[in-house]
Amino acid sequence: MYNKNHIKEMTRLLTLKGCTPGTINAYQACMKKVLTFLDKPVDDITTDDLLDYLQHMITLGRTSSTINQNHSIINFFFSQVLRKHHIVAPLPFMRKIKKLPEILTITEVEAILNCSQNLKHKTIFMTIYGSGLRIGEVLRLRVSDIDSKKMQLRIKEGKGRKDRYTILSERNLKCLRDYYRTYQPNDLLFFPYSYKDKPMSKNTIEKEFKSTIAAAGINKKVTPHSLRHAFASHLLENGTDIYTIKSLLGHSTLRSTEVYLQLSPSLVFSTKSPLDQESANE
Known part of the structure; x- marks a missing residue:
């Protein structure tokens, strides 16, 4: 349950920032998942709701990098599109676990x-x-x-x-x-x-x-x-x-x-x- 105009406005702001189509697609996909998961009007979403979503990602086994990427996108959406920075300000970033990738010989x-x-x-x-x-x-x-x-x-x-x-x-x-x-x-x-x-x-x-x-x-x-x-x-x-x-x-x-x-x-x-x-x- 979300107003598509909010996604359009986010897309407009990202385009004005000079983001690549790949970045814009990633932002769109992320916010559609977030808003569909919460299933409530955007204006009714609280900090606790967003914490629930991030906790849901942890439950799914997502990496700290993926969760922090979603955090950044959520932060952009609420602070730049909805201009409700106070909702996302308390959200903590996950501490990154730095694992070295396996190297092919x-x-x-x-x-x-x-x-x-x-x-x-x-x-x-x-x-x-x-x-x-x-x-x-x-x-x-x-x-x-x-x-x-x-x-x-x-x-x-x-x-x-x-x-x-x-x-x-x-x-x-x-x-x-x-x-x-x-x-x-x-x-x-x-x-x-x-x-x-x-x-x-x-x-x-x-x-x-x-x-x-x-x-x-x-x-x-x-x-x-x-x-x-x-x-x-x-x-x-x-x-x-x-x-x-x-x-x-x-x-x-x-x-x-x-x-x-x-x-x-x-x-x-x-x-x-x-x-x-x-x-x-x-």
Whole structure:
């Protein structure tokens, strides 16, 4: 039970903020779930009602990151759209449990690529890993974003609506050319079936990835995004400096990139103590 005009007003404000369509869709989906769950007029919703909803998410086993994301969306809706900041002000954010993601080895990445029977899906997985892309970024790629002369990929409006360039491997370029000859894309590089003007859905790629890792015999809890993690970790282990990796990944701050130091312990713990270096000089 909710007035659709409230969702429209939220959409208008998000559009004026310059949010991406993906962000706007996420806000819309979240608030529709919240308001449907509470099932009462928006003006009658209290702080306790919203606490009940967040508690419901905990009961469902949602992660702290997901719950906090919902918290932020609820906060925007009530403070910016309804201008009732006092209702959401008492809502606490959940303390984040920082778990390091599982990292795929180079052998496991190769197994994934070898077990992917569909050329389109294989090309997507290879591009995510070979260039360190987010799943949304790879699905928004255009044919014109591939620069085979400079061996670069242009990423338009990545996270935070920022453009950047990242590397393109020779092996990936060959795969992309095979894909181009087979599927003949016009503008959008990856599309579902014969709908060349529509992007593929993330769900499709996630389902295909899940079946591929099962076929490859990989038991780790990984997603397509894990290929991006592997890209960064493997570059770091091969001696690429962290500032270059930050640029390739499109991170806003070095803090986001520094997590890969923890994911590459062999690199960190192979460092000699300065005490040993002093002893060697004696």
